[in-house]
Structures are given as structure tokens and as C-alpha cells.
Amino acid sequence: MNGKIPIGVSACLLGEQVRFDGGHKRFDFLCDDLAPYVDLQPICPEMAIGLPSPRPALRLIQQGNDISLVTSRDNTIDYTDKMQAFSAAKAPQLSQLSGFIVCAKSPSCGMERVSVYSPKGDSAQKLGVGLFTAQLMKTLPWLPVEENGRLNDPLLRENFIIRIFALRELNQLYASGLSKGALLAYHSRYKLLLLAHSQPEYRKIGPFVAAIDQMPIEAFFYAYRLQLMQLLAKPATRQNHTNVLQHIQGYFRRYLTATQRQALAELIDRYRLGTQPLLAPITLLKHYLAEYPDAYLSQQRYFDPYPEALRLRYGV
Template identity: 60%
Template sequence: MNSKPTLGISGCLTGSTVRFDGGHKRMGFVMDDLAQWVSFRPVCPEMAIGLPVPRPALRLIRTVDGDTRMRFSHAPGEDVSEKMQAFAADFLPGIADLAGFIVCAKSPSCGMERVRLYDENGNRGRKEGTGLFTAALMETYPWLPVEEDGRLHDPVLRENFVERVFALHELNRLRAEGLTRGGLLAFHSRYKLQLLAHCQPGYREIGPFVARIHEWDDLESFFVAYREKLMAILKKPASRKNHTNVLMHIQGYFNKQISARQRAELRDVIINYRAGKLPILAPLTLLKHYLAEHPDRYLQTQNYFDPYPDSLCLRLAVS
């Protein structure tokens, strides 16, 4: 298995001139920063069904029966929905090992949300559609991290997506190397603080589920159920409140090893993070310093400290 996560990506976001107007939507963060740490599998669904570049624009049509169809804007009688659905049915089974997918916003084939819908008379409707290819992608792989280029400009959503990508990649590697109860338990143990930062109710629910792993004769079935639960928890962006609880919890491990002055300094940094005055990198850097000075076997295993490469600089934002 590839040592790097492999991401599916709408071809136009890589800089390929595959859009209907012959252009592209190259995304700098993805191709200049993230590309150092992942591999890509580009696809343009519209070209994949045989459409040329340039080509007439497509749009989503909400029919009177409530169906969503994909048709040309200049010739609404020309429907390519079946072609797109057939391509998705053929393509999607071959990408089960992907760790994520980045799609092009607003596209009638690739848009993840808020794609404009039209009625059969060409009247503009609400922005509440999903591109046909991406709809099939998310239905086939509901646990897969999927984001669109526009949303990835939001620092919270960007970090959340990247974090999920690396988590799923590690889980996929665990499966590829051969599932064992010990391996699954060790994986979950490494992610405990990370899950707690994302969703406390989810953390409390998944713990007893994992504790009953011995009741499962089929580890593959356990893996499938665990993957769904894990990725659902991680999909909820970690909040400042939850991060603060985790940071305070970690601080407790050093109460006997550091001085009163150091404890007060650490508490002030965490409180300033909670108030939005500092990025989370500030308390984490201090905690990692104390962890290096006073090693703790459990904390040293926690993926929470380094959920993705530091060079992506995703923990610098204060917002």
C-alpha cells in the first residue's frame, strides 16, 4: 500500500484544462502544499463520459417528479444523467483504498453541496443540489472524507479534512497489513485524545464498542463498523471548548513534574487559547516540551499531538 494517502480529485483543481470553457481551477494549497504529502488520482467525470473541451455548460434539473437530472443548458432535451451514473458505477468500486476526495464546487457533476437547481422550463431554483458524480461517491463511501475547493479555504474545515485523510489512511494501512485485535486496540488507543477533542458524546459511545471487540468473530465486520463510527466522530470539527478540555487533561499528567510557576504559565496559555487570543499551536508546543522533559508512555503514543505533517501549518490560525 502507498505510504502516502491517495486522494481523488476533480481534474480541474490540479490545473488541468478540462473545464467546460477550456479553463481550470488549480488550487494552490492542494497542489503546492498538500501535494508533498499525498498522491492524487485526478478524474474529470464530464470528460470521462466522452464530452469534449470546450463543451456546452451542463446544469442540474429538478423534474416535476422530483428527480435530479443533468442536462445541457443550451439544449435541455439532451440528458447525460445515465452516462454519468454508468461512469460512477464503473469507476467507484476501484477507489476503495482512497483516503479522501476533493471535488469542484458548484459543478453539476462534482459539486458537494449548494449546486444550483433549475426546473424543466429553465427557471433558476435554489442552491440545494449535489453533483451527480459526487452524490454517488458519498453514497458509496459515506465514511470517506470529501470536501470541495471552496470550503477548503476555511481554516477549520481545511484542518478537519486533512486530519481525517491521515486518520483514514492509517486505518486503511492497518487493514492492508492484516487485521488483529491487538492492532485495532492499539490504533484506537492512539486516537483517544483526538476523538475527545472532536466529540465527547461520540468518544463515550465508541469506547464501550471497542471494548467489546472480543465478541466479534469476524474482524473485518468489526473494522467496517469501527471505521464508520471513527470517521463520523472526526467529521465533527474539534471545538475550542473540547480542545481546552483535552489540553487541561494533558496538563494534569505534569502536575507533579513541573513547578508552580510552570503550571501557572501553562494554564494561562491554555486559557488564552480558549479565549481566541492564541492558536492551539501555543499550548501544544509547551506541552510537547514538557513531554520531552518528562516522558509519559501513554501520551507519547497519542496521535493528537501530530495528526498530520507540521509543515502544512494548519495549527497556526487563531480563528
């Protein structure tokens, strides 16, 4: 997985002074921790449709069955058509990205729980999605999209990072030339990671991959990409991780002493109970993998789905 990962981002999260008040919402994790691994491509939809900074604040309002983007002080100043036109034109141009981080609560960029007001400006309900982000997710349904607020949650943060690295590897495979062998090898590398995210979806995607010969390779790629990213969007659970760890433990049973087997089983159980982070049993299993190599386990992305320097498994 060479090269930086192309990631779209709401420009204000990079510290760019593009917000309605002339300020920004710099996101430290993005700018400080993740930046070495990603190629950040900033977009401010509101500036892109010609609005200045500072500018009147915008809001979403409910008008019948439609959602409109207007200024907060005057509903007659309406930017809905401009934003929808920009979003519809821009979103298809972003298909090469491996993820997008948007600004929470924004009427253009928010991913969820954006306030939607009545035409009179009252009765706000947090049920909306920013117009640009709504179009982005509709046009590119496989693309990992998260917002800065949600990425403060360790589980959601790790889940997003797993997805962007997985999609980057899949996109690189596509760019290098599709083949049945390459796609099957990719899926094989991700089996244990997929199992940690959703056992029901893992059981569904397996037969689909096994039937790879039943459709043209490019059509298979697009369908597989969507299924894979929808599966990975389901955050891994402690119970699923425990099942995967116990499965991996079985590979080393014949090599370990009774004392070592007991210590490993107890460490996995302490992770299950929440008294140890995932990193603890993973580290011990990687130690045993180095000592007792196994071709199948050695290729599994489960052990290293992203750079260890991001330190994401300390909190999960």
C-alpha cells in the same frame, strides 16, 4: 505512516484544462502545499463520459422527484444516465483512497449547494449535489470528501487533513493484516484526538471498541472505520480542545513548579479565549512531554496528526 496518501481529486483542481470552457480551477493549497504528501488521482466525470473540452455547460434540473443532468441551453440533451452509470461503476473502484477533493458548484462534482434549476431554467435553488459526488459519498460513506471552496476555511481544512491521515493509517493497518491488538492500539493512539472532535461520539465509540470480541474482526473493522470517520468529520471545537489540553496538563502537574503550572494554565485559557492559536499550548505541552516522558501521551496522534510543515494549527 509511510508512503504518500492516495487522494482522488477533480482534475480541474490540478490545473488540467478539462472544464466546459476549456479552462481549469487550479487549487493552490492542493497543488503546492499538500502535493508532497499525497498521491493525487485526477478524475473528470464529464470528460470520462465522453464530453470534450470546451463543451456546452451542464446544469442540474428538477423533474418531478428526479434530478437530471442536462446542457444549460437545451434540456433535451440529457447526460443523466451516462453520468449515473459511470459514477456507479467508478465509485467502488475508489475504496482504496483516503480522501477526495471535488470542485465546488459543479453539477457533476459539487458536494453541496449546487444550483438546481426548474425545467424552464429559472428558480435555481442551491440544494443540489453533483451526480458523481453524490454516488461517491453513497458508495463510500466513510471516505473524507471535501470541496475546494470549503477548504479555504482553516477549521474545515484542518479537519479534512486530519481525516485523510487517520484513514490512511487505518487502511495501512488493514493491508498489513487485521488483529485485535493492532486495532485496539490504533484506537488508543487516537483517543485524545477523538475527544477533541466530539465528546458524545467519543463516549459511544468506546464501548463499541471494548466489545471487539463480539463480532468477526473484519466486520468489526468496517463498522469501526465508519464510526471513526463519522466522528472525525465533526470539526473539533475550541471548548473540546480546551478540555483535552487541561486533561493533558494534569499529567505534568506533579513535575511542574507552581509558576510553570500557572503559566501553562494561562496559555491554555488564552487559547480558549481565542487570543492564542492551538499551536501555542500544544508546543509547550510537547516540550514538557519531552522533558517528562509518558508512554500513553507519547503515542497520541493528538500532538501530531499530520506533518507540522502543513502549518494548519496556526489558524485554529
